[in-house]
Amino acid sequence: MDSFEVSRRQKNEVEILEIKGYLDAHTAPSLENAIQELIDSDTYQIVINFRDLAYISSAGLGVLMGFIENIREHGGDIKLCEMNEKIYRVFDLLGFPKIYDITEKEEDAVQKFNR
Amino acid sequence: MDSFEVSRRQKNEVEILEIKGYLDAHTAPSLENAIQELIDSDTYQIVINFRDLAYISSAGLGVLMGFIENIREHGGDIKLCEMNEKIYRVFDLLGFPKIYDITEKEEDAVQKFNR
Amino acid sequence: MKNKKQTYHLKIPGKTENLELIRTFVSRLAQMSGFDEDDIYKIELAVDEACANVIKHAYEGKGKKEIDLLLEIDYKKLTIIVTDEGVGFDVNNILKRDMKEYLGQMKVGGLGIHLIMSLMDDVKLKSKPGEKTEVRMTKYLVKDGKIKSKQVDDG
Amino acid sequence: MKNKKQTYHLKIPGKTENLELIRTFVSRLAQMSGFDEDDIYKIELAVDEACANVIKHAYEGKGKKEIDLLLEIDYKKLTIIVTDEGVGFDVNNILKRDMKEYLGQMKVGGLGIHLIMSLMDDVKLKSKPGEKTEVRMTKYLVKDGKIKSKQVDDG
Ligand SMILES: Nc1ncnc2c1ncn2[C@@H]1O[C@H](COP(=O)(O)OP(=O)(O)O)[C@@H](O)[C@H]1O
Numbered sequence: 001m002d003s004f005e006v007s008r009r010q011k012n013e014v015e016i017l018e019i020k021g022y023l024d025a026h027t028a029p030s031l032e033n034a035i036q037e038l039i040d041s042d043t044y045q046i047v048i049n050f051r052d053l054a055y056i057s058s059a060g061l062g063v064l065m066g067f068i069e070n071i072r073e074h075g076g077d078i079k080l081c082e083m084n085e086k087i088y089r090v091f092d093l094l095g096f097p098k099i100y101d102i103t104e105k106e107e108d109a110v111q112k113f114n115r
Numbered sequence: 116m117d118s119f120e121v122s123r124r125q126k127n128e129v130e131i132l133e134i135k136g137y138l139d140a141h142t143a144p145s146l147e148n149a150i151q152e153l154i155d156s157d158t159y160q161i162v163i164n165f166r167d168l169a170y171i172s173s174a175g176l177g178v179l180m181g182f183i184e185n186i187r188e189h190g191g192d193i194k195l196c197e198m199n200e201k202i203y204r205v206f207d208l209l210g211f212p213k214i215y216d217i218t219e220k221e222e223d224a225v226q227k228f229n230r
Numbered sequence: 231m232k233n234k235k236q237t238y239h240l241k242i243p244g245k246t247e248n249l250e251l252i253r254t255f256v257s258r259l260a261q262m263s264g265f266d267e268d269d270i271y272k273i274e275l276a277v278d279e280a281c282a283n284v285i286k287h288a289y290e291g292k293g294k295k296e297i298d299l300l301l302e303i304d305y306k307k308l309t310i311i312v313t314d315e316g317v318g319f320d321v322n323n324i325l326k327r328d329m330k331e332y333l334g335q336m337k338v339g340g341l342g343i344h345l346i347m348s349l350m351d352d353v354k355l356k357s358k359p360g361e362k363t364e365v366r367m368t369k370y371l372v373k374d375g376k377i378k379s380k381q382v383d384d385g
Numbered sequence: 386m387k388n389k390k391q392t393y394h395l396k397i398p399g400k401t402e403n404l405e406l407i408r409t410f411v412s413r414l415a416q417m418s419g420f421d422e423d424d425i426y427k428i429e430l431a432v433d434e435a436c437a438n439v440i441k442h443a444y445e446g447k448g449k450k451e452i453d454l455l456l457e458i459d460y461k462k463l464t465i466i467v468t469d470e471g472v473g474f475d476v477n478n479i480l481k482r483d484m485k486e487y488l489g490q491m492k493v494g495g496l497g498i499h500l501i502m503s504l505m506d507d508v509k510l511k512s513k514p515g516e517k518t519e520v521r522m523t524k525y526l527v528k529d530g531k532i533k534s535k536q537v538d539d540g
């Protein structure tokens with residue numbers, strides 16, 4: 001069952017992960033692997049595009065929390081964009097907008113790396 | 116919950132019922148009422164268009180069986196059209212194609228009344 | 231969903247408005263088990279028919295008792311057991327009916343059990359007048375040692 | 386779904402691959418109960434979190450035991466009780482955590498229970514180390530005597 005998919009693409013020096021479908025405790029390892037791969041190849045400037053994500057539970061947010069410290073120590077970041085309202089609310093309820101840059105447009109998320 | 120809907124329209128002397136959604140033991144009474152209304156107004160030339168029907172169980176077929184004798188005694192008929200493959204298979208499994216005219220196009224079902 | 235048998239148990243009020251919920255649950259489970267769209271539809275319909283019978287005949291539409299659904303999955307089949315606490319019936323009497331003759335008379339009803347038998351690979355009815363009814367139906371994922379491709383049989 | 390309380394009971398193997406099935410079932414039931422899309426999402430997510438906890442903490446991912454879901458509907462609320470046969474935990478210890486401080490430390494985990502509390506109207510956790518855990522959560526359809534319009538509170 002492919003209820004969740006990650007695909008990868010590059011824009012300027014930034015790696016963009018597009019996530020799609022349902023991100024829960026079952027599918028979170030697949031996002032974890034995708035980010036781990038980036039780190040393994042010394043890629044620390046990451047944007048995650050949530051446009052096609054229909055659902056997220058705390059397991060998905062946990063994946064982000066698991067990497068962020070390491071990534072920032074390497075001068076990088078994970079920036080988040082194009083969340084629908086429902087998904088943004090989950091991030092908001094847990095106070096994530098204070099810790100992560102969350103933008104509406106992907107462009108703006110990418111831009112933030114180039115300032 | 117509107118999981119099933121019937122709407123009504125006329126073409127030549129024939130009354131066309133369009134059915135939509137899920138026709139099961141819960142929603143069958145709504146089709147029953149629609150046909151009963153036609154009979155109450157002495158309308159016996161009926162075509163049911165299955166184009167937007169997603170699901171049918173024997174309760175739906177039971178409704179047809181309940182009226183057909185009476186309708187034919189009045190010189191009318193219920194003709195069926197535009198079934199998708201899954202729905203046709205249910206009719207087929209129960210031997211209905213021997214008792215009912217089932218056509219692909221609505222036009223042909225209507226035509227059968229005018230011969 | 232690998233080798234071991236997995237059991238799913240659902241108890242739900244015996245009312246027609248719950249049929250859609252039951253179908254949604256069963257079809258999702260059938261999908262997870264690896265059945266193709268065609269078989270999913272058959273399983274869904276067979277379970278619907280068994281549950282509609284419980285509501286109509288065992289509980290006579292009163293909806294005060296529950297339908298018990300037990301779903302067992304292993305790597306080669308899905309078995310669904312629908313049990314009620316109803317009035318029972320004479321199984322032999324029903325099974326003897328000839329469908330063609332029956333339709334010839336254009337009677338209402340009597341289609342559900344025939345459908346269940348046609349849609350599923352194995353069906354066992356257990357009932358007696360005055361006792362609860364159990365409908366046990368199985369669909370195979372693997373036929374003759376290999377995974378079924380599309381629609382091997384229609385009943 | 387009028388006045389009387391209706392009970393739905395689901396027992397399902399404690400594996401992450403069943404979370405989607407659980408969500409599908411719960412959201413369908415919430416929809417039938419008359420909740421709006423917004424509340425359906427909240428209920429679905431809260432139940433997902435409770436079940437994910439059972440799988441991760443109570444059963445430590447082994448998936449051999451079952452999650453027990455009891456759903457009670459009446460005209461004014463939906464209550465979901467998630468019970469496991471797991472290892473339990475010290476509820477007071479968890480509830481004392483300060484979310485802000487916690488996030489400041491950027492630790493992994495600890496989000497689930499906070500979410501459940503924020504998403505549902507009433508939440509009761511029953512657990513002790515070494516015993517089973519019960520999470521009981523309620524969402525009201527009617528607030529202060531009238532049917533809720535949209536999203537009255539966010540936690
Ligand atoms: N769960 C049940 N409890 C009691 N009687 C049942 C049950 N299921 C089936 N029956 C009996 O078997 C008969 C045939 O059922 P079925 O083939 O589904 O047709 P129908 O429901 O249209 O009568 C019913 O009329 C009823 O007498």
Ligand SMILES: Nc1ncnc2c1ncn2[C@@H]1O[C@H](COP(=O)(O)OP(=O)(O)O)[C@@H](O)[C@H]1O
Nearest residue numbers: 438439442443473474494495496497498499518
């Ligand atoms: N069903 C459960 N069985 C045992 N322990 C649990 C259960 N649910 C929660 N816990 C305990 O409560 C803690 C907090 O849970 P939660 O807020 O969901 O965060 P997380 O699951 O990310 O740790 C868990 O780490 C665990 O120790």
